Amino acid sequence: MNDQDQRPVYMDHxxxxxxxxxxxxxxxxxxxxxxxxxxxxxxxxxxxxxxVDEARREVGAAVGASPEEIFFTAGGSEADNWAIKGVAxxxxxxxxxxxxxxIEHHAVLHTCEWLEKQGFSVTYLPVDEFxxxxxxxxxxxxxDRTILVSVMAANNEIGTIQPVAELGxxxxxxxxxxxxxxxxAVGAVPIDVDRMGIDLLSLSGHKFYGPKGxxxxxxxxxxxxxxxxxxxxxxxxxxxxxxxxPGIVGLGRAIELATADxxxxxxxxxxMRDRLxxxxxxxxxxxxxxxxxxxxxxxxxxxxxxxxxxxxxxxLLDAHGICASTGSACSSASLEPSHVLLAIGLPHEEAHGSLxxxxxxxxxxxxVDYVLEVLPxxxxxxxxxSPLTPAHARxxxxx
Amino acid sequence: MxxxxxxxxxxxxxxxxxxxxxxxxxxxxxxxCGDIMRIYLKIEGDRIADVRFRTFGCxxxxxxxxxxxxxILGMSLAEAWAVSNADVVEALGGLPPAKVHCSVLARDAxxxxxxxxxxxxxxxxxxxxxSGCSRGxxxxxxxxxx
Ligand SMILES: Cc1ncc(COP(=O)(O)O)c(C=O)c1O
Ligand SMILES: [Zn+2]
Numbered sequence: 261m262n263d264q265d266q267r268p269v270y271m272d273h274x275x276x277x278x279x280x281x282x283x284x285x286x287x288x289x290x291x292x293x294x295x296x297x298x299x300x301x302x303x304x305x306x307x308x309x310x311x312v313d314e315a316r317r318e319v320g321a322a323v324g325a326s327p328e329e330i331f332f333t334a335g336g337s338e339a340d341n342w343a344i345k346g347v348a349x350x351x352x353x354x355x356x357x358x359x360x361x362x363i364e365h366h367a368v369l370h371t372c373e374w375l376e377k378q379g380f381s382v383t384y385l386p387v388d389e390f391x392x393x394x395x396x397x398x399x400x401x402x403x404d405r406t407i408l409v410s411v412m413a414a415n416n417e418i419g420t421i422q423p424v425a426e427l428g429x430x431x432x433x434x435x436x437x438x439x440x441x442x443x444x445a446v447g448a449v450p451i452d453v454d455r456m457g458i459d460l461l462s463l464s465g466h467k468f469y470g471p472k473g474x475x476x477x478x479x480x481x482x483x484x485x486x487x488x489x490x491x492x493x494x495x496x497x498x499x500x501x502x503x504x505x506p507g508i509v510g511l512g513r514a515i516e517l518a519t520a521d522x523x524x525x526x527x528x529x530x531x532m533r534d535r536l537x538x539x540x541x542x543x544x545x546x547x548x549x550x551x552x553x554x555x556x557x558x559x560x561x562x563x564x565x566x567x568x569x570x571x572x573x574x575x576l577l578d579a580h581g582i583c584a585s586t587g588s589a590c591s592s593a594s595l596e597p598s599h600v601l602l603a604i605g606l607p608h609e610e611a612h613g614s615l616x617x618x619x620x621x622x623x624x625x626x627x628v629d630y631v632l633e634v635l636p637x638x639x640x641x642x643x644x645x646s647p648l649t650p651a652h653a654r655x656x657x658x659x
Numbered sequence: 660m661x662x663x664x665x666x667x668x669x670x671x672x673x674x675x676x677x678x679x680x681x682x683x684x685x686x687x688x689x690x691x692c693g694d695i696m697r698i699y700l701k702i703e704g705d706r707i708a709d710v711r712f713r714t715f716g717c718x719x720x721x722x723x724x725x726x727x728x729x730x731i732l733g734m735s736l737a738e739a740w741a742v743s744n745a746d747v748v749e750a751l752g753g754l755p756p757a758k759v760h761c762s763v764l765a766r767d768a769x770x771x772x773x774x775x776x777x778x779x780x781x782x783x784x785x786x787x788x789x790s791g792c793s794r795g796x797x798x799x800x801x802x803x804x805x
Pocket of ligand 2: 590693694716717718719720761
């Protein structure tokens, strides 16, 4: 544990990513040179308007939608709020029931809970031990009052990828709208809104090397949805507020780069991730990989280490320059462990001992080596301190 | 979010371990709550001659275990009983409000160990007003959880 060993290794790309130089370069002219308001009439504002239009084409192309179906927002949370509240309020005469999963991001769950207070009813479907939702359960949950099915394309904690196309089919078979939170999926899972039967899709720029505070909601043409942000006539009267032009331009460039060759990107990242997983599971006794063995994001590894607590793992990793995250209660404001880890059936103590490592474009094999060197030592030290550690799980690395 | 003192105490904790022939052992918390602390006391005369701990928990729990054991070493049982949670937090240079409950454990474990000493000597245990996460109770007992 000496400071000379430190080298910064960022493995928390599910939390946020750095911005690619190409993205920053694309944005730069829109801060000072092309600063005009896209709504202004004079010619000077044309560049801003064209920048936004170009980004709209790029986002549309990335998900198989036409540009007119893309609406820019201030991030993934706003897109989720808009999709769910907007559909609920616009379809109130038809019904008042929403079907979602128990492992959604809080941007979806808390929105649904808020709608419950407004008189809607929501079914939160369970998932299996790998985090997969059964489309049959969705079918069974749909009633003649159901107006929306909202299920995330990929989970942010354990990386499980849902059978989105099947879920879309089930919803459409029953004439119900289908929303998916694809915030973690864009750039990692190929998306085609038509083929997958998606009516609404949320995405967020800062998860794929774009700017924070930028996002978009795809709304299939003809979908009944209320506005969320009221005011000026921007975004064809659907989302008020002067456009974040540099952010939107960055989002467009970032999604273009992120979806250019998903397969090659995933192959490279998954190879590193798999070596990391194998190395950790073989070096550390009483460790388990959370999530699905195959249906998971290429960059996601989520472990539970028994007898130790996640926040203390993060702090010791941080002392070695490694950035990661945990689903432990002790790192959350609510003092409850991750709802996702509880939903896949982990007992509280194993949810407390969870560690999420999410790789990204700048990670190298050396980063993997470094984590494989440091992590067993960290777990060993904490197990030395823990009163729960049985003899077989004490580790030779610990002094 | 933690002070330098907390980080230093956490990364280099003192008094980790067990005492085979302890005169008192106290354990509080539960794995479900995310924090468990077990404390061992060795008494000579009326003084704490040695103290060791094992903790399962977050950075604040481990740091306050270490700090609390350092504070009570050499104290009489009555003095150690009087060490409050606020004393431990102050010695650590403060804790984030959400983390204070993790440090209560240290005081509770010390008191449990002291009462174990007293009981073994055939004395009445002192009265405990438990707060924080007591054994057997679920995490609902966290006041912040409402
Ligand atoms: C699955 C999922 N949905 C929604 C969000 C919220 O996105 P944003 O941070 O852009 O509001 C996140 C990001 O944490 C996420 O991972
Ligand atoms: Zn804690």
